[in-house]
Every structure is written in C-alpha cells, then in structure tokens.
Amino acid sequence: MSLPSLRLTASLAALGAATAVLSAPATSARADEGMWTFDNFPIATVNEKYGTNIDQAWLDRVRNAAVRLQGCSASLVSNEGLVLTNHHCVVSCVQDLSTAQNDYVKNGWMPATREEEKKCPGQTAEILTDIVDVTDRVTGAGAGLEGAAFVQARAAEIDKIQKETCGDDQKLTCQVISFYRGGQYKLYKFRKYDDVRLVFAPEFQAAFFGGDPDNFNFPRYALDAGFLRIYEDGKPVATPNHLTWNANAPKEGDVTFVAGNPGSTQRLLTVAQLETLRDQQLPISLIQTSELRGRLLEYSTTGDEAKRVSVDPIFGLENGFKVNYGQQGALTDPAFMATKRREEQELRQRVAADPALAQRIGDPWADLERASSAQRDLYLPYRQLESAAGQRSSLYSYAKAIVRASKERAKPVAERRAGYSDADIASLGRRLATETPISNDLEKIYLDFWLSKTREYLTVDNANVKALLGKESPEQIAERLVDGTRLADPAFRAKALAMTPEQLAASGDPLIQFVLANDDAAQAVRTQWESAVSGPTSRAGEKIAQARFAVYGTNLYPDATFSLRLSYGQVKGWTYRGVTVEPFTQIGGLYERNTGAEPFNAAEDWLAAEGKVNKSTVYDFVSTNDIIGGNSGSPVINAKGEVIGAAFDGNIHSLGGSFGYDPELNRTVTVSTAAITEALRNVYNQPRLLRELGVRR
C-alpha cells in the first residue's frame, strides 16, 4: 500500500484545462488575493494594508528558505538542512520505510538519532536561486514561423536556455516557465538535492485525525506535519538561510504569508467555460467518483486484505471528490458567478474601447462559446474512450502506454505525438520498470466500472462501445483481461515496451490486445477533441490572456504553475449560511472530538499524553491566504519572516480558488508551530528536534 498525497498536493490538473494566465481586475485588488511571483510581489500594497515592512531582502530570505518537493511545498527550519512539510507529503516515504514488523504509518517515525534518519526513495528538494526573464529569447525564436515549426522552434530555444545555464549538472534544475499564458517566460534556476531523509512523522491518526469528514473543513485537529532533512555527500547540508522557528501562535488579524508552489488554477476561464464545467465535466466526475467510491467502500468491508488494499484508493477518491464538490460549490454560488460575469463584462468593455486591441484580439469569447458547444457533443466519448479510459487501473495504463509508445516509435521523430520523444520513451521505460503492488480485485473493479459506465453514458448502440464490448459483459471482460495479462510483471512490461505493434498484436497478452484493438478509435476521438475543443480553447484563451495583459499589465499575478509563489493574508475565520467559524482550534478540542471510532479516534500517544499536554495551545488555524493544491507543506510566515505553521489544507470554499478567490470564504488551514512544538515536547518527547529548532525545552 502506498498512501496518497492528499489535500493540497498538486493534483488539480484533473479537469484538463490548460494552465492559464491568471489575473484579477483592479477592482478586487483590496482582497488578499493572489499567488504572486517573488519578482512581482505587491510590496507597497501589503505594507500599506498590514503595516508591515516587507522589502526585497525579506523576500530573498523567504525565497532562499522555500523548498519544492515532489508535488508539495516545504521550508528550511534549521541550520542543518531540516525541512518542515506536511505529514501527508511524507506519508508515502513513511510507508516505503515500513515493514510488516514496523508499521511507521500507524506508529509514527521518530528515530532517536540523526544516524537513523532514512532516505525517502524518489524524493527531491529544490530551492529557487535565480529568476531570469527570457521572454524575448523565447518569443523571438518563434518569430515568423507558424504551426509545428513555430512550436518546435520555441521548444528548442527553451531547451537551449535550460541547458546553457544548468548543463547536465545533477545539482541544478533549470526550468523555463510560461506565465500569463506566454505573456512572459522566465528561467527558474534551482539548487537541487536528491538525498532527502525522513526525520520525523507522527502517527497517521494524529496527522489525519477526522479523516474524510474533516478534510477540507474547519475546525481541524490535525498534526499534519513532518520533518525531512536534505543531505549531500552523505552529510546534512548547511542551511544558514533557514526560517526562524517561532513557537508562538499568531493572533486573530495577524498578517500571514504563505510561500509555496500552488499547482494549477484556471482563473481565466470565461463564464461559458465555467458553465460547461459546472453542467458537464464536474457533474460526471462527481457522479462517477461517487459510484466508484461506493463500490470501493463496500469492497473494503469484505475482509482485512480488501480493507488494506483499498485504503489508499479510497482516500484518493474521496479527496478528489471533495475537490470537485468544492469547485462545483463555487460554480453554483450565484454571488461567485455574478462576480465572474462582472469581471468578464469589464474586460470585454475595456477591449471594445481600445480599437487596436480589439482588432488584435478578435472575439475569443465567441470562439469559446463555439468550442463549448462542440465540447457538449464530444465530452462523453472523449472522456469514456480516451481521457478516462481504464481510469485508475494500473494494468490498463501500462498497456496503453506500451501500445502508444510502440506506435509512435515507428514514426519519424518529427511526426510523433507530444510526449513520445526517444527520451520520453526511455523515461517511460524507467517508470514501467518500477515494482508496484497490484490488487487484481481492484483492477477488476476499475475495468468493470469503466466499461459499464462507458456503456451507460455512450449507450449500447454506439459503434465504439460495440467494438469495446463485443459479446461480453463488462464483468466478463474485466475478469478475462486481469486474469490473463502478464503486465503486473515489470520484466514483461520491459519486454513489451520493446515490441512493434505487430509483435504486441501477436503477444497473446489479452489486455495489450484489447487496448491495441481499440486504440485507433480512441486516438480518433482524441484528434477530434483536439481540433474542435482543446485547440480552439487554447487559442482563444491565449487571446483573452493577451487582452488582460494589455488592459491590466503585470500589476497582476499569473495562474498557478507549481512554481514558487507568495500569498499574503491574515488570520481570520468566516461566516457561511449564518454559521461563524472561529479561526483557531486548541489542542483540548482534540480530546472533546475524540470518539474512539475511526476516523475520530485520537492517536494513542495523544491519549497517553492527555494529562501532560497544554490543552490551551493553538492547534490549527485559518487565514485568508490564497493557496491551492501543491501548496501543501508551505511555511506560513509572520511579518518578521518567522515560520509559524505549515499550510496543509483549505476549507471547502478554497476549492473554488481554482476559478477565483472569494475573500469572504476562501481560507487556508495551517497546523501551528505552537502545536508542533507542544507535540514534540509533551506528546512525542523529541528533545533532539526541539533543540535543533531552537526551542527551550
């Protein structure tokens, strides 16, 4: 079992909308809105609003202490490479280090000495060191070119810029990132560490107390914190630029900054696009996720092994469900949509008032309405036959990757689909070689579910459905393919990846043959989708982005791109439907909420410590910071630049942050350094860590 990266990890690219330029019109500039880049932070606005003294040196200090992990965010908190992040960002490492005898997920990972800190497989830590504007080079490279030549010239220039700066140095990452949908290109240069070790993780039940019912809600009573340490050459890295640990909780109204890597937002979507999401993609996703959730929940009750293998997928499903549910909540909120309409109206009027701009932009809104109309027709076949085909089945995903790679490899490099360069295929080979546990029961549930939903949504009379099912039922096909395939074996996967399509067809592997037989149809649906929906949508989106850029300039923040951002805000509760939610919880609340029954059973160490622990210590708190998935583990920082917590969640309204920031409702949820300190002191007895954090015992 590998436990999932839940909540605010970067996994929101799900809805297929391209990462977009993002910016808010000036009218909402007073709200604590924005995931600002470090080279365009609204220093004056913040200092004026919050009476702070932010300056470039402050920003540089924070930037130097901010760490990007795989899918998460983090920060340096000691001189010796100690990194604070969320428990849910390290739990898969905890799982990897566990054995049948020692279940560190359940019991926590708390080595007594530094020598016992163990490496987290696959984890990396990247610290942003430089930002260089390369807009002219990138845009210049494509000048005068069209179509594929244009795309290739730009890609080549980006590749060249990255190689020029970082070469093959494994200690560096160079990444050219597009902001404002191509309005700007910046080279982000990182110092990279790939020896990242696990220092401390509390018990799962302390970190994720409240489980799904409390996920994306508040009040919370979760110690969703963990510590890593970055090593180089077998030794902890010296990190003098770390954040100072402040074990005092903030007060209501205190200013808070969050430095981290929000994964993806789509705040530029037009009203027509948001309505299509609301009416079509999100409902289908919510409905299908719900049915599969029901199937897995019921399956998990059939035995211990069933429960064990389904814990992780169920968490993933429930987290994904809630993300979509929260997004839908925003899109069905009349006030939220009214704001969107007003903003769109304002931009369109500003464009119309500038003839040169109007001429350059055309009418992308009309283009998007046309694309939305095509999308209504094509979405279900595209989803069921291509984008979500075999969804969640590992075996199916292997087969599909192998079939596609085999077909693309047969083509000249220049004619291949994106993602199938020789390097891409080599990288795929490495992924396929990884040993991953497979549950045949779950694989059958996934395939049966996918096929039966495909039949349900496209109907039996659809030619592609007929081809998929033939004379078999979904259950029969799932059974036959899973029982018959050899794709659970990494050695066979490696062998298959080297085969030609003809060899695959003759391989005798029923799952490969099944995917191969339906692949032309699936690719045809993809091509149709790209030409009628995603292509036009992307082109129109670029034009709207250019319009916003022209109208509002860079006094705006770009959409999230899993690159380092800083948001500002304050500690503040909220009121919704007549219910006011206070901004803080205290440790004592954990004991009141404890029922002894999952997921409201307090962890054993906490129960044992009830007499010792200071119950009035602030546990978790909420603030108005604008964050999104990918921000998990981000340091929450006070005006002095000290770390006062680790952001680990948002409230349910924060999920609307995919499309827009609502200052009344959108809240970040943070586990306080006060609570972490109290836990290290009186629950887990970790003097070694307290000393390193500079905390008096």
Add this chain to the structure above:
Amino acid sequence: MSLPSLRLTASLAALGAATAVLSAPATSARADEGMWTFDNFPIATVNEKYGTNIDQAWLDRVRNAAVRLQGCSASLVSNEGLVLTNHHCVVSCVQDLSTAQNDYVKNGWMPATREEEKKCPGQTAEILTDIVDVTDRVTGAGAGLEGAAFVQARAAEIDKIQKETCGDDQKLTCQVISFYRGGQYKLYKFRKYDDVRLVFAPEFQAAFFGGDPDNFNFPRYALDAGFLRIYEDGKPVATPNHLTWNANAPKEGDVTFVAGNPGSTQRLLTVAQLETLRDQQLPISLIQTSELRGRLLEYSTTGDEAKRVSVDPIFGLENGFKVNYGQQGALTDPAFMATKRREEQELRQRVAADPALAQRIGDPWADLERASSAQRDLYLPYRQLESAAGQRSSLYSYAKAIVRASKERAKPVAERRAGYSDADIASLGRRLATETPISNDLEKIYLDFWLSKTREYLTVDNANVKALLGKESPEQIAERLVDGTRLADPAFRAKALAMTPEQLAASGDPLIQFVLANDDAAQAVRTQWESAVSGPTSRAGEKIAQARFAVYGTNLYPDATFSLRLSYGQVKGWTYRGVTVEPFTQIGGLYERNTGAEPFNAAEDWLAAEGKVNKSTVYDFVSTNDIIGGNSGSPVINAKGEVIGAAFDGNIHSLGGSFGYDPELNRTVTVSTAAITEALRNVYNQPRLLRELGVRR
C-alpha cells in the same frame, strides 16, 4: 423480494415540488405537447394537424376503455375484462404468486386456462365514468376564511362532495382533483374493481431485456407487456367498451394517442427554481444515489442471497438515478433553458401589460428568488435530517411513522400536522401490519450511508449531527439499531403504534428511541423549511398559475396529477448530437443484440423460437407523445381508436418532460401489439389469448 415498478410508473413526486398547474404559452401550440384532460382535448387542433376525425364519441370510447392501476395505466382489450398493461406494472404480482419451486418472474406466468388466472394482491382497476366541475363549490367553501380555517373548510367541502356522490360504495372511487393549481376543481368518478387477476406475463428477461443500460434509451427490444383481467363476484367483468386490438404496427408519421395517468410534472417552475434544482437538489440526489448504487452493486457480488435481496433496490436506484440524470440533462441544455427563459419573459410581459392582473398577482418571481435563496441555505439540513432521513430503510420509516403518529395523536385533531387524522393513523396501522421481508444487511447499509452522508454534508460540527452521532460512528449506530430493533415484527409495530411518546421512550427499542431522540430537531428543520421555502414557494406558484390562467385561459393543459389524460403525437425518431435514431426496432434485432450475458441475454423461450418467429415484425417504436411516469401501460391508440401498443418507457430526453416538452427530442417508447401478437403466437403459443384478442392464429 418484491420487484420494482420501473420506468414510467408514477414515482416522480421525488423532488418535492408540488403538483402544479401546467400550461404552455401559445407559441408552442404547434408541437405535440400536452397531457390533456378528456374534457378539454384540443380536438380541432389535432384533426387539423393530423387529418383525423376525433370527436366526442371517439374520446368517450377511449375514456371508457382506459384503466387506472396502482401507479400505472392500462386498457381494456376484450369483451371479458382483459386488460393490457406493462410487464413492469404486474411484476410485483408475478413475484407474489411465485414460490421457491415456481419462479414465474424468471419463467413467465402463462396459465393454460382462465381458471388458473390468480388474483394480484392489492391491485385495483379504476375506470373513469364522469367528470363534474365542482370549482364553485370548493372555492366558495373557503370564501371569507383565512389560514387553517380556509384549508379546513375546503377540505371538508371536498370530502362532502366525494361522499355525496360515492358514499361508502366500494365499487366506486370519487376523487376531487385540483387542476391549474386550484384554478379548477373537478370531481372524477370511477368504477372500481378490486379483484384483478394475472392472465399473462412473459419472462422477466424478455420484458426487461437490456436492463439498466437500455432503460430510458432507444432502440429497445423489450416485451414490456402483461395482461390482467378484472373480475367481480368471481366472474370476469363484461367490458363491451374495450379497445379493438390491431396487430399491425404503425408507419413512420402515423398519428398516435396515449391515454393514461401521467403522475407528476412541474412545468410551471420558474427559471430560478429550475436553476436551484439544477445546481442543488439534482446534483445531491445524483451524487448520493451513485454512491449508494456503488455500495449495493458491490454488496450484491458477495453472495447469492446478497444478490437476491439487492436486485430490487438496485433496479429502483438505477431507475431513479436515470430519471434524475435525464432531468438534469434538460436543465443543463442551453436550448431548453433558453426556451424556459423566453416563456417566462413572455408571461411576465403579458402580466405587466395588464395593470389589473399585475396588481392582483404582485411579483411572485421575486418571491421565488427569495425562497430559492432560503432554499440554498436550508436544503442540506432539510434533506439530511428530515426529508431523506433514514432514506430507504424500512425499519427507520416504521420507527419514524410510529413516533410521529404517537406525538400527533396526543394533540387535538384540529392541531395535528397534515396526514395524521384518525383515519390516516388507522390506514398507517394497516400498512404497518403488512408482512414485508427485511434484509438486515441492506438496512445497515442504508442507515450507515445516511448517517455518514449527513455527517459529510452538514459536517461534524453541526449540532444536529453531534446529537445524531454522539460518540458512535455511523457504522456502529447502524449495527446497533438494526440488530436491536424489533420493528421487523408486524405484531411489535402494531403494539408500538398504540404507544404514547413516553411509552415509546421507555420501550427499550433502540431504533424507536433513536428516532424519538432526534425527532424534535427534525421537525424543527421541517417547520423552518415550510415557513421559508415550501410555503412561500407554493403561494408564489399559485400566483404564477393564476397569471397563466388569466393570460392563456384553459386553452392549455394542466400539470400531471395521476389523473386520466390524452396526449397526441406521431411515430417519429429523433436526432441528437449528430446521431439519428430510427423510430422502429424489429424482432430480429433482439437476436443481434443478444450476447448471452446479463442484461443482454435473450430469454430462453425467445432463443428457442428463433427459427419460428417473424424477425421483421416491429418490436418497439417511438412517438412524439408527451407522457411521464405513471403513464406506464397506457394504450397507444391509432386514429381509429384501436390499440397498437403499450407505452412503457421514454427516451432519456423525455425525462426533461418533468419541466417542459421538447418536441425535437422527447419520445415515448411503446411495445407494439404487432410484437405482442407475434410473441403470443410464435414464442409463447397462447391461442387462448389470441382468440380473445380477435387475432387470427
């Protein structure tokens, strides 16, 4: 196991909207829209459009042959009381007559002689004989009164009218029905028969071939037909006024009439109300139904008994899901909503142009927007704590009914909530006395599901959720209540129904105590809902109905009320998203569609008959008739008044018919008399029935 009445049976009252006046503006009068009463059928319009010669005598003949069953529709088709309806309207009777040795659901019910026809428990047949306008009496009774006195005076007058005409005669039903939301009251007088016997039912797999995937779709290959016979004094009733059986299928474009009892439509809902349904009620319903569907589907795979007990609930869930899905499809269709907006705009303009009317009506649209806003806040608690509390759990419904009856009985009659008169409580006693099989597994799934969703949607911190759950988990509560309650025993239910609230509290029955402990809170939520949502909605709806009545007169049809209606249309396919669906299927298609795997396994008798049966016979067909749930079993009639089929389904678009008729897409699905005849002749060898139907062998 009692199999469900699926598809077009009357079960659409689900969404809680009151049965409403219904009418379409004159602009859409050319479409085949309308569920017309027999005393206001647009004879001239139809004769003009279709070249028919409908007259009052034609209408009377059809009315005299139309039969209302429990939740379904039907027609007389022989001199000797033979009744044609759907298989799915008789399947619960087939189930009741089955034994462990003889599974007539699986094998069909085909007695060789009339003497072997068996009574269907609980089934009744009602034939409408008179319609009398009693509007003046009903409205006059309430004149000058207000509030409860007004309601009571009208109810008393209605009761008096019914008793005056039918007395206590068990052979008559008298029902005063409100049309156009109180614009008209009519006394419907029926001849009633309560000895209804099962004559013929095909195998389940012939009737419901294609199962859920084909439900509400077309092409269909389903023999969803069955025959009953009405008896009196132990003998078949002479029924000279029957419809003539025409075994020839219609042709494309032929006019078709459907006479039956559409259950409920809400075509008067305003755009704001439709948006609230689209954004709130339908999504929650779809999501929750999907998760429960997943749980039941997975549960059903755990063993034979699990499969047996869950077949019926799964069919019910899947049918309900698809109804809601189809409704949502209409509400998210831009063209459908544009029509709704246009119609609303037109009515509002006509009202505004008539100062006296505007003065009388006020601004009910603004009232409804206010009610919609309150509804957004109150819907989830109202749903989870009251309207859907314990949903689908029989035991919970017993406990709730007993607790409420006990509390209401303690009040003076005049102060009781609606539905708790002494007669109502006596009727409840009869229902509670009925022996019904209970699956403890399913009961636990239902209660666990309800409680866990209540926690999820209202959050753990909601005071009512805290009171419901205490320190237990949903699973623990479900287990404790189901294992501990005695409510599965009808004798205990009878005893409990006689108890005072104090006695119930002391009864020691954990489920009764659980419901009792939370009942005040649930009733408080109901009261809040009624005063802020359903009350104002109903009052505003009446005003809009009055406006429509004033503007368009009675040249309109009222909303469906499970009373006899006639719709007209023609045999016609449709085109959606580029796919054209032909109006007919032929019997041969069944064999092509047969896969041998459920639910696409053709019934054994059909497989055996493949060499004999005429494959070119029309099996099922679609027409533009405007029908809805409750119309199941309705005779489909040609211009000459002959029966040519039994309506049994609609296409997915017909489900939008709850809110409006879309002439492009809304279709009725009918099993042809041609197919029934062919089946009786060459599949089931039923010369006795063929003779009675007047068909040459």
